Amino acid sequence: MNFKLKDIGPQLITVLAVVLIFGFFTYNAQVNMENRGIDFGYGFLSQESSFDVQFSLIEYDGSHSYFRAYLVGLLNTILVSVIGIILATILGVIVGIARLSPNYLINKFAAFYVEFFRNIPLLLQIFFWYFAALRALPLPQDAEAMFGISFLTIKGLFVPAFIWENFNIFFYSIVAAIIAIIVIRINAKKLQETQGKQTPVLLISIGLLLILPLLSFLIGGVRLSFEVPVLKQLATTSFIYEGGVSLPPELIALALSLSLYTATFIAECVRAGIQGVGKGQKEAAASIGLTPNQVLKLVIMPQALRIIIPPTTNQYLNLTKNSSLAAAIAYPDLVLVFAGTALMQTGKAIEIVSITMFTYLTLSISISILMNWYNKKIAIQEK
Amino acid sequence: MMSKINFLKPDKSNLYTFLYLGSFLFFVSVLDVLLNSFFSLNLTGFLPDFLSFLFPLIIGFIGLYFIRIELSGIKQLDLLNKHINTNNFNAVLSLLIIFIILKSIPPISSWFFVDASFAGDSKDVCTGSGACWTYIKVWMRRFMYGMYPNAEQWRINLSFIALALLGSVGYFATDRFKKYLTLYYVVIYPFIAFLFIFFFISGGPVFFDFSYGIIAAILSIIIGFFIPSKFKFYYFLIVPFGLYILLKYFIFYEELIELGKLDGLNWVETGAWGGLSLTFIISFFCLIFCFPIGMAFALGRRSGFPLIRYISIGFIEFWRGVPLITVLFMSAVMFPMFLPADFFIDKLVRCIIAISLFEAAYVAEVIRGGLQALPRGQYEAAKSLGMGYWKMHIFVILPQALKLVIPGIANTFLALVKDTPLIFVVGLLEIVGMLNLAKTNPEWLGFAMEGYVFAAIIFWIICYAMSKYSYNLEEKYKTDR
Numbered sequence: 001m002n003f004k005l006k007d008i009g010p011q012l013i014t015v016l017a018v019v020l021i022f023g024f025f026t027y028n029a030q031v032n033m034e035n036r037g038i039d040f041g042y043g044f045l046s047q048e049s050s051f052d053v054q055f056s057l058i059e060y061d062g063s064h065s066y067f068r069a070y071l072v073g074l075l076n077t078i079l080v081s082v083i084g085i086i087l088a089t090i091l092g093v094i095v096g097i098a099r100l101s102p103n104y105l106i107n108k109f110a111a112f113y114v115e116f117f118r119n120i121p122l123l124l125q126i127f128f129w130y131f132a133a134l135r136a137l138p139l140p141q142d143a144e145a146m147f148g149i150s151f152l153t154i155k156g157l158f159v160p161a162f163i164w165e166n167f168n169i170f171f172y173s174i175v176a177a178i179i180a181i182i183v184i185r186i187n188a189k190k191l192q193e194t195q196g197k198q199t200p201v202l203l204i205s206i207g208l209l210l211i212l213p214l215l216s217f218l219i220g221g222v223r224l225s226f227e228v229p230v231l232k233q234l235a236t237t238s239f240i241y242e243g244g245v246s247l248p249p250e251l252i253a254l255a256l257s258l259s260l261y262t263a264t265f266i267a268e269c270v271r272a273g274i275q276g277v278g279k280g281q282k283e284a285a286a287s288i289g290l291t292p293n294q295v296l297k298l299v300i301m302p303q304a305l306r307i308i309i310p311p312t313t314n315q316y317l318n319l320t321k322n323s324s325l326a327a328a329i330a331y332p333d334l335v336l337v338f339a340g341t342a343l344m345q346t347g348k349a350i351e352i353v354s355i356t357m358f359t360y361l362t363l364s365i366s367i368s369i370l371m372n373w374y375n376k377k378i379a380i381q382e383k
Numbered sequence: 384m385m386s387k388i389n390f391l392k393p394d395k396s397n398l399y400t401f402l403y404l405g406s407f408l409f410f411v412s413v414l415d416v417l418l419n420s421f422f423s424l425n426l427t428g429f430l431p432d433f434l435s436f437l438f439p440l441i442i443g444f445i446g447l448y449f450i451r452i453e454l455s456g457i458k459q460l461d462l463l464n465k466h467i468n469t470n471n472f473n474a475v476l477s478l479l480i481i482f483i484i485l486k487s488i489p490p491i492s493s494w495f496f497v498d499a500s501f502a503g504d505s506k507d508v509c510t511g512s513g514a515c516w517t518y519i520k521v522w523m524r525r526f527m528y529g530m531y532p533n534a535e536q537w538r539i540n541l542s543f544i545a546l547a548l549l550g551s552v553g554y555f556a557t558d559r560f561k562k563y564l565t566l567y568y569v570v571i572y573p574f575i576a577f578l579f580i581f582f583f584i585s586g587g588p589v590f591f592d593f594s595y596g597i598i599a600a601i602l603s604i605i606i607g608f609f610i611p612s613k614f615k616f617y618y619f620l621i622v623p624f625g626l627y628i629l630l631k632y633f634i635f636y637e638e639l640i641e642l643g644k645l646d647g648l649n650w651v652e653t654g655a656w657g658g659l660s661l662t663f664i665i666s667f668f669c670l671i672f673c674f675p676i677g678m679a680f681a682l683g684r685r686s687g688f689p690l691i692r693y694i695s696i697g698f699i700e701f702w703r704g705v706p707l708i709t710v711l712f713m714s715a716v717m718f719p720m721f722l723p724a725d726f727f728i729d730k731l732v733r734c735i736i737a738i739s740l741f742e743a744a745y746v747a748e749v750i751r752g753g754l755q756a757l758p759r760g761q762y763e764a765a766k767s768l769g770m771g772y773w774k775m776h777i778f779v780i781l782p783q784a785l786k787l788v789i790p791g792i793a794n795t796f797l798a799l800v801k802d803t804p805l806i807f808v809v810g811l812l813e814i815v816g817m818l819n820l821a822k823t824n825p826e827w828l829g830f831a832m833e834g835y836v837f838a839a840i841i842f843w844i845i846c847y848a849m850s851k852y853s854y855n856l857e858e859k860y861k862t863d864r
Contacts, residue, residue, distance in 0.1 A: 032720050105477045119801075119846035128835040350720060357709050
């Protein structure tokens with residue numbers, strides 16, 4: 001090895017600069033904390049939090065620990081992200097395909113939607129839905145029932161709750177159905193490759209998914225009933241629905257604006273993906289006698305998905321990160337509960353902000369590692 | 384001769400029968416919706432509710448079915464069929480969209496214009512069911528300038544007009560000066576902009592610590608052109624700081640400070656800045672700062688030195704992995720802890736640093752994409768001409784790579800503009816923040832909708848114009864490969 005100053009010099013200086021900056025920060029932090037009498041440590045996580053959270057998926061109140069509060073925030077973040085991702089994907093795919101429609105009106109309508117929602121800041125959209133649009137909803141006592149069972153009011157959406165008996169049997173039946181479908185798919189692929197026979201996989205899958213849970217109802221002893229929300233008077237003018245599941249208006253506004261906003265980007269990804277498949281591919285597939293459905297399923301989609309999936313995952317990641325805007329409308333997500341309330345109470349700025357950032361970082365990096373693995377797997381194998 | 388008509392199968396032989404019948408039905412359906420939405424007349428009120436609701440759709444669908452005749456020979460009809468009436472499914476969708484547009488025109492136009500109130504300057508005039516634009520009118524100054532004192536607002540206007548004029552120099556430059564434009568926009572213009580903002584908008588003295596830094600930077604860059612590339616790295620490492628210290632501690636520091644203190648401008652602290660002008664100021668500075676930082680890290684990530692590469696990767700992935708709101712939280716509550724106790728950085732400056740670093744990571748990734756897309760031959764050709772690392776990148780690689788990534792960079796800048804409202808986290812109120820403040824004013828309760836619509840229109844225009852402009856740039860710089 002011959003070390004040259006030319007190679008070592010710049011690296012050494014850069015590292016030195018980074019170390020110096022970090023050292024400077026750490027030193028100042030120590031001095032500052034000493035002056036203010038704060039001690040560094042994560043011990044506060046097990047202390048009693050003594051603050052309440054409006055909406056949580058797990059049991060929580062002031063007597064639980066800060067760590068539990070962290071979990072509540074994290075779960076709420078995940079909840080709104082998952083709802084947003086599902087809605088955004090559905091809407092985005094529809095709009096993306098509509099952007100390619102030969103129908104002039106549909107095409108322009110989709111383009112209008114994309115240009116409109118993409119160019120308005122997400123925070124403004126959240127505020128609009130929460131402070132302007134959802135405030136125009138009726139009070140609980142005036143709300144009209146949708147389909148007779150659920151109520152959309154200014155205090156949130158109230159839907160019936162499912163009450164299961166023997167839920168585990170139902171759950172196992174679905175798991176069994178999914179396993180059976182996977183086995184059938186693998187066999188069908190083998191059959192296709194060795195003997196060229198095609199199996200109606202889709203029909204069989206749907207059938208299995210319907211029949212097995214149905215059997216669990218008929219012979220497994222699974223029962224399902226609904227608990228419909230009922231209007232209850234709290235005071236002379238104050239009403240609320242009890243029973244069932246209630247979704248707070250913050251969640252609705254957030255999920256709505258996140259999905260409307262992200263759907264525009266997903267729509268562009270879908271459009272680019274489908275357009276990215278060459279016209280020749282379509283023609284070649286048609287000329288060897290594939291039906292239009294087969295062309296779409298076997299030729300266009302596999303190639304289009306290769307283009308669509310990486311940027312779309314990026315959008316999912318963006319949506320998850322954007323869900324932190326929840327803090328603006330007081331939806332108790334990770335940032336509000338932990339980096340907001342918990343920070344105010346404990347004053348442990350460095351610990352709490354670092355935990356919050358680390359959580360988001362872990363989320364993003366694990367998804368991008370997954371994505372890189374997937375990309376490598378589906379990349380065209382060039383020889 | 385009229386042949387037998389089969390109504391289930393429109394054909395060309397009875398073209399005109401089908402055409403007249405189809406268009407009649409289509410127009411009846413449109414007319415029905417039109418009357419319903421504009422004059423709230425229900426022509427089909429005698430039918431059961433369900434049928435009455437679906438009546439226009441059914442009639443319109445039959446009408447479109449009748450006029451769907453291939454190769455009719457009538458140009459307009461063929462065009463219509465090709466564009467909105469290719470098959471049953473498309474016909475239904477087209478009808479639905481036409482109905483939605485017709486249905487939504489009256490409520491929207493009445494809210495925006497017909498029933499809206501424009502006159503007056505108090506809440507009392509807003510009695511109609513429409514929008515209360517008086518609210519916007521009364522609060523306009525606050526939405527534009529935040530809490531900036533009314534009497535001083537000409538300073539913001541003057542600065543923005545001057546900067547816009549200085550920014551448009553590029554359009555008027557003759558060929559002789561074109562080669563200096565990059566230097567002008569990258570180094571001199573930001574400096575002038577900073578002076579304007581600092582001197583006019585905040586009302587500080589012209590010469591102060593930071594301007595020494597910039598003078599030192601500019602001087603050392605200019606001298607840097609004459610330094611052999613072998614020593615350039617070390618030169619830029621040492622000389623700017625040396626110059627800064629020299630200027631500050633040895634050469635007329637006190638005199639210049641005295642000289643720079645012009646009387647007549649009151650100091651307006653950054654906490655009072657706000658509204659749309661703050662949006663512009665923040666976007667402008669973040670845009671200026673994030674570009675060079677991003678470029679540096681993009682080059683760092685592709686550097687041959689492993690340590691520099693890993694540091695760049697760490698930096699980029701860290702900022703890309705966290706939401707901006709936590710970064711702003713960090714700048715607000717955590718960053719002061721990392722600085723010496725007597726060292727105070729203004730809230731706005733902290734914000735700009737945080738957003739710049741955040742967006743720089745995204746810019747870095749975009750530029751890296753451009754660098755990777757360049758064929759290897761470009762690097763090899765530049766090296767074979769004997770160019771060093773910096774020469775090669777400045778004159779060969781970056782001009783081509785940046786051209787490739789114009790859309791990506793424009794998207795990042797768009798995201799930056801759309802991210803500015805997030806500064807409410809640290810208590811700075813740009814236009815969206817001011818709206819939220821005005822909304823809670825007891826005298827003007829209940830006009831949230833107008834405010835948000837107003838801000839949405841402004842942001843939409845800015846962002847749409849930016850995206851169209853970037854599209855034009857992309858077309859302009861598209862060199863055939």
